[in-house]
Amino acid sequence: MLFSQLLETLKLGDAILKEYKINDDPNINEGASIEKAIENQISFLEKGSYLTNKLEETKASALLLPNDEMLIKQATQLKFSWAIFEDPRLAFAETLDLLNPKLSPYIGVHKTAVIGENVILGEDVSIGANVFIGNNSKIGSKSIIHPGVVIYEKVKIGKNNELHSNCVIHSKSILRDNCIVHANAVIGSEGFGFVPTKKGWRKMPQTGSVVIEQDVEIGCSTTIDRPAVGETRIGAGTKIDNLVQVGHGVHIGKGCAMASQVGIAGGAKIGNGVILAGQVGIANRVKVGDNVIASSKCGITKDVPSGTVVSGFPAIPNKLWLRCYASFKKLPELVKSIQEMKPKKAT
């Protein structure tokens, strides 16, 4: 695709084009990082990026740049083709989509797929090899079910979803539209609920279900349990990374992001716009307010008010934690100071 053609399409997108300069209209085949780019590749820079000093060395044929006078001047002198965007990262995302059109990998239903009774398949669905779909389930139009996926009974999957290979969707789960479920994820599995009795742990039947709203992404090998009664719910636009545990009855709001290996225990309520970094844990029934940010490995054991940034275990406000940790590293000195100050016993 010529750079000029690319720009024509990007003008219609969400990353606002401000200004551009085309030198010999290069052919653009692929995106690349500014450090690794070669001829016919396009790259991007953000304002204040630690990579801006790579502009001189890059072999990229075209650049998506932020509105930064210095960079524009430099790019012009170096005779790059360039374009200024309000959000160059977003422009790069749109570029990658244009350069890599997504093909539906299978057309129709593969002959080895096993489709149960009373299953409703929407128009233009792609059902891969060895897929199993249980009785009374429904797959919305344009949804892609990759090979080896298992969908139990009475599952409702909306339009334009993509389910990657070997993921498992349990009975009565609901996925709305435009969701991606990655390979080996499990949705709607039985919550970890047991009643302690004299004879040992007695299973609490898990009769609830899981609801995944639109535009949600569920990472590889992530597990989302259903509750004893009621539902587990993931809000619209929330993105969940790999190997995350979402316990039974958890409610997650809209537009959240949860990094890999986060664990959310049963009954927790997570607000909208919450960001949980890697390996964060959240205890049973805790309430996390809107727009909370929890830094990596922290453990939230009690309610966190909206808009706060928390760290450590048990989690405390991030700024306090940073000061506590700075002192923690000086503990040996501290102990020494105290011992020196102690009044010595007469010998």
Next chain:
Amino acid sequence: MLFSQLLETLKLGDAILKEYKINDDPNINEGASIEKAIENQISFLEKGSYLTNKLEETKASALLLPNDEMLIKQATQLKFSWAIFEDPRLAFAETLDLLNPKLSPYIGVHKTAVIGENVILGEDVSIGANVFIGNNSKIGSKSIIHPGVVIYEKVKIGKNNELHSNCVIHSKSILRDNCIVHANAVIGSEGFGFVPTKKGWRKMPQTGSVVIEQDVEIGCSTTIDRPAVGETRIGAGTKIDNLVQVGHGVHIGKGCAMASQVGIAGGAKIGNGVILAGQVGIANRVKVGDNVIASSKCGITKDVPSGTVVSGFPAIPNKLWLRCYASFKKLPELVKSIQEMKPKKAT
């Protein structure tokens, strides 16, 4: 099911019925939490539950209650149908089972299942679509193998087990009776054992096997490795949540409960009745005594005597840890106090 019919069956169960009152014998279709219940649903309350104040507002048609005079009086005034149980949570579990009878989803062996040579299938097994069972394996009667499960060679699976979709059981693994293995779990995989040599890591062959005793539950995407020699063993009645790692040669006792994302390194010995909260780690070859409780995210690096509660990393007794952590949060002040106390140098 009428409430009166439900009570007749519950009388035969383990939750001891003390007293009851039926008002217009409502039809009960489903269980629900007291906050969310609607007509024709049944709910429960426990002694001292934070939900007891919801009794006035609930729309539930019937209630399972603890032996609490106040609650009984209130429920009677509000004209609920109610029943008093010694353990209302257990009564609720039994109720959910009665309202949601488990149906065997497939009858016999699905035509797409691939069954190896010399495989022995018990009576009334259900083998789903695209299941693979390796040579010389054995599936006990009434066991349900959901679609996509892979069972390697020489596996012995007892009676009345349920293996959810896409889980993998490796060669020579043994599962006794009444176990549940959730979706995408892996049992009997090769332990992580290597010999450091001048040429790099040399694989230690993992020739042992895994034994899962009766009434065990293994969570989604949980992995249980086999050892180089000998066995990894999970004791009867132990319940393991999702995404848990059980290393090679680990022995876990009876009646334990392990929450999500727990990791147990090779050769650790865990006693009976041990409870490990979420994201707990246990180091190689450590011995954890009976009835130990480890709080979330703690890391056990050396032996823990029976009956203790431990926290933190490295784990220490919970009470000590709580006091240490309380002080940790005050470290910045502490440092300031010390600096103030230091004799000032003459200027």
Next chain:
Amino acid sequence: MLFSQLLETLKLGDAILKEYKINDDPNINEGASIEKAIENQISFLEKGSYLTNKLEETKASALLLPNDEMLIKQATQLKFSWAIFEDPRLAFAETLDLLNPKLSPYIGVHKTAVIGENVILGEDVSIGANVFIGNNSKIGSKSIIHPGVVIYEKVKIGKNNELHSNCVIHSKSILRDNCIVHANAVIGSEGFGFVPTKKGWRKMPQTGSVVIEQDVEIGCSTTIDRPAVGETRIGAGTKIDNLVQVGHGVHIGKGCAMASQVGIAGGAKIGNGVILAGQVGIANRVKVGDNVIASSKCGITKDVPSGTVVSGFPAIPNKLWLRCYASFKKLPELVKSIQEMKPKKAT
């Protein structure tokens, strides 16, 4: 196999045989730990092992021993058949391989496997039941693909690899030779990359790929993501345990070992010979030098120079951390001391 025959073969291996004594040339069927060994089993001891005191009680028929005069004398008196090796653990590994020859479980391509267009299969491949291989992929000679594995399009798998059941290999992934991918692992999945916009998280297309060099092992349910552009790379001879997350664009060097539940965030660069213990986390774009050792549960948030041992969160040098932690446990006393030292206010 007679002990004498076993020794003849071990002479050709990497564990250097120093000396041996055969008593009645026992038949050796299996390996076992010295504590559990019974007749016709072989066991080993290492120098300084905590198990050397078990030599007197073991029922093993033969022993692989370190060059330790005391042990040799004792073994001779007890009339064991024994052999001294420079590295008895390595000798034991080689013995287990000899006693447990690996059989290719399937010959050729199972009739239920679904093979795409333009797929190239090397000589002597074993493709199990219900395997799916996408268009334009390539499987090298002698590779074993177990039942239920899904390989997307344009994947290149070298010689002599073993892919265990239900693992998923995404498009364009490259595996060189002699790798093992364990059950339910996912390689080449989409990295967790989103652009924050006014409309919410906008997916950054993940157009890169994953390269796994030779002799790598990938644990069960481990997930290795591909990046937006460029590659994620695992160096030759690196061994990765179960439930590990390797983020998009991560580069891991050669000969590393990563224990279970380690998480490595996007863009991190890990050197050669790095050892990460269980549940370690590494933050985005951090650089970890060669031969670094990170102890369990530690969190690396900034660059770590080669050859260091780090602990804690955020990770600091291990020795400092040990001293800090020793002080942490004394914090309550410390606080008391300080309070006692404070000048009392006049009452």
